[in-house]
Amino acid sequence: MNSQPYLLSARSIVKRFGPTRVLNGVDLSLARGEVHAFLGGNGAGKSTLIKIIAGQHDRDGGVLEFGGEALDGSAAARVDSGEIAVVNQELALLPHLSVAENIALPRLRRAGQRYSERAAETIAIEALSLIDPRFARESVGRMVGDLTLHERQLVEIARSLGSGAKLLLLDEPTANLTASETGRLFAVIRRLVTDTGLAVLFVSHRMREIRQIADVCTVIRDGKTAIDRVALNAITDADIVECMGQSIALEEGAAARGRGGHPSKARPDITAADGDTVTVRCVYIELAIRPGAIVGLAGAPTGPMALIEALTGMSETSSWKVERRGAPMAYASSAAAARAGVGFVSGDRANKGILGTLPIIDNLMAARRIVERRACVSHSELEEGARLIDALDIRAASLWDLPSTLSGGTQQKLLIARWLALKPQLLVLEEPTRGVDIRTKHEIYALIRKMAAQGTAVIWWSTEYVELVELCDTVLAFDLNGHPTRVLSDAQVTETQLADATGMAA
Known part of the structure; x- marks a missing residue:
């Protein structure tokens, strides 16, 4: 030095x-x-x-x-x-x-x-x-x-x-x-x-x-x-x-892991009667995603992104077949997927998430307006927006401020908050904790666990194996060429097993 x-x-x-x-x-x-x-x-x-x-x-x-x-x-x-x-x-x-x-x-x-x-x-x-x-x-x-x-x-x-x-x-x-x-x-x-x-x-x-x-x-x-x-x-x-x-957030996470390793698995059991199981399959593998499950995707981006695009209506052609109640789930657009109960949070918050020229209230209500085909701010939206920013500790001077007044981690919470009140059947998350600090990570984990406990099935792609181990019930692993290799569940979800299944270091 x-x-x-x-x-x-x-x-x-x-x-x-x-x-x-x-x-x-x-x-x-x-x-x-x-x-x-x-x-x-x-x-x-x-x-x-x-x-x-x-x-x-x-x-x-x-x-x-x-x-x-x-x-x-x-x-x-x-x-x-x-x-x-x-x-x-x-x-x-x-x-x-x-x-x-x-x-x-x-x-x-x-x-x-x-x-x-x-x-x-x-x-x-x-x-x-x-x-x-x-x-x-x-x-x-x-x-x-x-x-x-x-x-x-x-x-x-x-x-x-x-x-x-x-x-x-x-x-x-x-x-x-x-x-x-x-x-x-x-x-x-x-x-x-x-x-x-x-x-x-x-x-x-x-x-x-x-x-x-x-x-x-x-x-x-x-x-x-x-x-x-x-x-x-x-x-x-x-x-x-x-x-x-x-330090509080760090201690809480450590304590949760010490009590059993996976606080996410303490959720109440949710049966198929509370929602529909989604099945995804390709030539190599098949996976049933039950309501309330948190399913991780691990490996190089090619494989997880192909599945994410198939689930959210971003791909016209895909090797993945997605079904609900035995019928194909295929959407012409992300908006059509949202109206069918499929939510999506992009990891690219600057270009595909945050609406930078619109105020916080419009960002909070974006998914609801797509689902309900509305465009204008209503009094009920202002009330709901105020409740959301208070519940999520989003520190904004006003709902009419631009998102640029918020930190990157707070903007990420804003994207997830869009879906909280809608309670989608399936929520797909692409690197949702990208660039956020320890406290905000744990706040996002808590939000996702809450949604899962209410019956939402969650798909979570992350390049951080420690995150998948802490949060996920099941992990679908992909190799370096984007091919799914294994489905890991419960005690199998470890950093060592994930590294072995993906061919990538933990």
């Missing part, structure tokens, strides 16, 4: 959004040749500070220096020049351009080169091959708008890794990656840090990953620095979580 002077120094940074003070004097120092974990709960101000460093937000106070020089008004220029590279929590790719164009154009523009399709493909393949060589070969000519969230995450990271930057800002970069992809990403980061002196600011809520990759950590809480540059080998996970103000 290098000594001072620091490559990046942020002192007493203040940022306001209207009357709300998001950052209230944050300090952060980052040295060359280190991976620095930047930690805090949802809404603590992590993403805001990253956007200030990257020139996407102006600060209202404090001092910001890069390489010993003030960044006043020049942060965006540093990004444009390639000295600072950033992967935001909500990805910033151009959907109407190809993968090759998204990766290569910023680099060619800086070098003043004329665009060449062959050169762009070479640059893109080299960058993507650092993480996933097969995806690199198959994807360079595809439009980014046609990619899955998982695939777009790979493109965004590859663009930053191949930029030659001195400072790399990574805001939840592994949220949509498999364990094997995360391992390859960490190997590349370590090599660049060692060989080039790259400084990396790494944001994640996954403590296991933080321990794997980071050297030191800074923790912020309520817009202030709680822990400043502490070596990770000198602090425990419990200490970090306590400084984040989330």
